[in-house]
Amino acid sequence: MQFLSEGVTHAFRLLIVGDAEVISAAWNSVWISISAVLLATAVSVPMAIVLYETKSWVSSSLVVLFRAALNLPTVFIGLVCYAVFSRQGPLGSAELLYSPFGVVTGEFMLAVPIVVSLTFGTLQGLDTRILETMRTLHIGSRLRWITYISEARLGMMVAVLTAFSRCITELGIAMMVGGNIKFHTRTLTTATALETSRGEFARGIAMCLILLLIGGCITVLLAWMQRTQESIRE
Amino acid sequence: MMICAFAGCSQREPSVLRLATTTSVRDSGLLDQLIPEFERTHPCRTDVIAVGTGAALQLGKAGDVDALLVHAPAAEEDFMQQGYGIRRNEFMVNHFLLVGSADDPAGVRDMDATDAFAKIRQAASLFVSRGDDSGTHKKEKEIWELVGMQPDWPGYMESGQGMGATLAMANEKQAYTLTDNGTYLHFREKIDLIPLSTKSVATQNVYSVLVIHPAKHPAVNLELANAFCDFMLSDSTQTKIGQFQIGGEPLFTPMRSR
Numbered sequence: 001m002q003f004l005s006e007g008v009t010h011a012f013r014l015l016i017v018g019d020a021e022v023i024s025a026a027w028n029s030v031w032i033s034i035s036a037v038l039l040a041t042a043v044s045v046p047m048a049i050v051l052y053e054t055k056s057w058v059s060s061s062l063v064v065l066f067r068a069a070l071n072l073p074t075v076f077i078g079l080v081c082y083a084v085f086s087r088q089g090p091l092g093s094a095e096l097l098y099s100p101f102g103v104v105t106g107e108f109m110l111a112v113p114i115v116v117s118l119t120f121g122t123l124q125g126l127d128t129r130i131l132e133t134m135r136t137l138h139i140g141s142r143l144r145w146i147t148y149i150s151e152a153r154l155g156m157m158v159a160v161l162t163a164f165s166r167c168i169t170e171l172g173i174a175m176m177v178g179g180n181i182k183f184h185t186r187t188l189t190t191a192t193a194l195e196t197s198r199g200e201f202a203r204g205i206a207m208c209l210i211l212l213l214i215g216g217c218i219t220v221l222l223a224w225m226q227r228t229q230e231s232i233r234e
Numbered sequence: 235m236m237i238c239a240f241a242g243c244s245q246r247e248p249s250v251l252r253l254a255t256t257t258s259v260r261d262s263g264l265l266d267q268l269i270p271e272f273e274r275t276h277p278c279r280t281d282v283i284a285v286g287t288g289a290a291l292q293l294g295k296a297g298d299v300d301a302l303l304v305h306a307p308a309a310e311e312d313f314m315q316q317g318y319g320i321r322r323n324e325f326m327v328n329h330f331l332l333v334g335s336a337d338d339p340a341g342v343r344d345m346d347a348t349d350a351f352a353k354i355r356q357a358a359s360l361f362v363s364r365g366d367d368s369g370t371h372k373k374e375k376e377i378w379e380l381v382g383m384q385p386d387w388p389g390y391m392e393s394g395q396g397m398g399a400t401l402a403m404a405n406e407k408q409a410y411t412l413t414d415n416g417t418y419l420h421f422r423e424k425i426d427l428i429p430l431s432t433k434s435v436a437t438q439n440v441y442s443v444l445v446i447h448p449a450k451h452p453a454v455n456l457e458l459a460n461a462f463c464d465f466m467l468s469d470s471t472q473t474k475i476g477q478f479q480i481g482g483e484p485l486f487t488p489m490r491s492r
Contacts, residue, residue: 086406087405087406097406098403098406098407175395179393179395179399179403180393180394180395181391181392181393181394181403182365182391182392182394184391186394190394191394194365194366194394194395196289197285197286197288197289197366197368197396198286198288198289198366198367199285199286199288199289199290199291199292199293199367200288200292200367201292
């Protein structure tokens with residue numbers, strides 16, 4: 001129990017002193033997840049809109065597939081990435097293994113199903129008259145897409161932030177693909193695993209607290225956005 | 235098992251031995267041969283918690299285990315001096331290996347480990363370190379100290395992971411790394427790194443069994459932990475340790491026979 005309280009004081013000490021290892025791990029966590037989620041959003045939002053607009057058995061089975069992919073364990077994605085990026089693997093020459101960009105790729109695969117499924121769900125929840133009206137008026141695709149995005153923006157925001165929190169807190173991909181290399185691919189989660197195996201439990205808890213802090217900021221941001229959205233509606 | 239270890243295991247039966255050991259011992263498979271034998275002669279259950287040596291010593295200090303099976307003599311001496319252990323017996327030894335690609339960019343083949351380390355540093359070749367305070371990492375730091383050099387060039391990476399993951403990383407990068415013999419023999423077929431330096435005092439890897447001092451933690455199962463110590467030092471176990479092989483190669487040398 002003692003190391004819990006030690007961990008809390010340790011976390012603040014590390015943050016105040018600006019410990020180079022902690023700052024590097026926190027920064028890696030943040031930029032890797034943000035890149036993965038931004039890339040995933042750029043791909044997933046258009047994909048969700050296309051799936052919403054095309055009503056066929058192909059699109060509905062794709063939606064089911066994306067929903068099933070929400071269950072993908074991060075260790076599985078990590079393992080697949082490892083096999084593909086390894087020297088003997090098909091993309092071995094790209095040197096993505098043990099690089100932060102490899103982790104971005106893996107977390108991208110983690111984020112896409114989340115953003116697609118949640119965005120699709122939000123679009124389905126929209127008033128069906130919007131789609132019908134736009135069809136009858138023969139509104140161009142550009143304007144149609146802008147309408148969707150503006151109508152479903154809150155749901156999309158939730159999708160993006162959910163994907164972000166999943167990416168920043170995951171361990172499997174970061175450990176297997178990134179390799180936990182100090183100052184290079186070490187993130188807050190891999191650092192926590194390392195400190196625990198070292199027996200430095202207080203430092204491990206400190207890392208988790210910093211991760212929680214980042215997660216907490218996101219939740220506050222989400223709550224704030226929801227409130228502004230509501231006040232606009234009123 | 236882990237939850238039990240971390241929660242301090244309040245309602246522990248007297249017939250459970252909690253043993254913290256290093257991942258290198260678990261991965262070698264030696265304990266899978268010895269522990270059933272121990273459980274036959276002493277009616278009990280043995281819970282093995284495999285972690286790095288650093289974490290194993292911490293578990294011992296916290297009283298979460300009864301005995302330790304570790305390989306970091308200097309850290310173990312500290313542990314004993316601080317009064318956390320009541321008994322420490324060295325029971326087997328093997329050697330660390332410096333492995334690298336067959337190209338051997340720094341040209342360290344058949345060198346003593348200390349000379350090899352100095353040469354790798356001068357050539358600024360790729361080197362993957364465990365960086366996790368494990369017994370292997372402590373040994374690596376000892377060798378750097380012996381050489382009188384700082385491992386701080388750009389090609390020096392800290393994986394912060396277990397030996398298996400670190401060997402896989404070194405193999406991918408065709409880098410040098412220091413490994414224990416057992417993990418290397420396990421991975422030999424899957425990687426193309428080869429042992430390069432010669433065996434010497436610097437690469438010696440001594441394994442000890444420690445019993446936690448009941449004065450620090452009264453809940454320690456002293457009787458069973460002592461029995462385990464005696465068991466590891468007994469003639470029949472020492473013979474088994476000497477006979478233990480991976481891929482046709484003996485892995486450990488029993489200490490009693492030396």
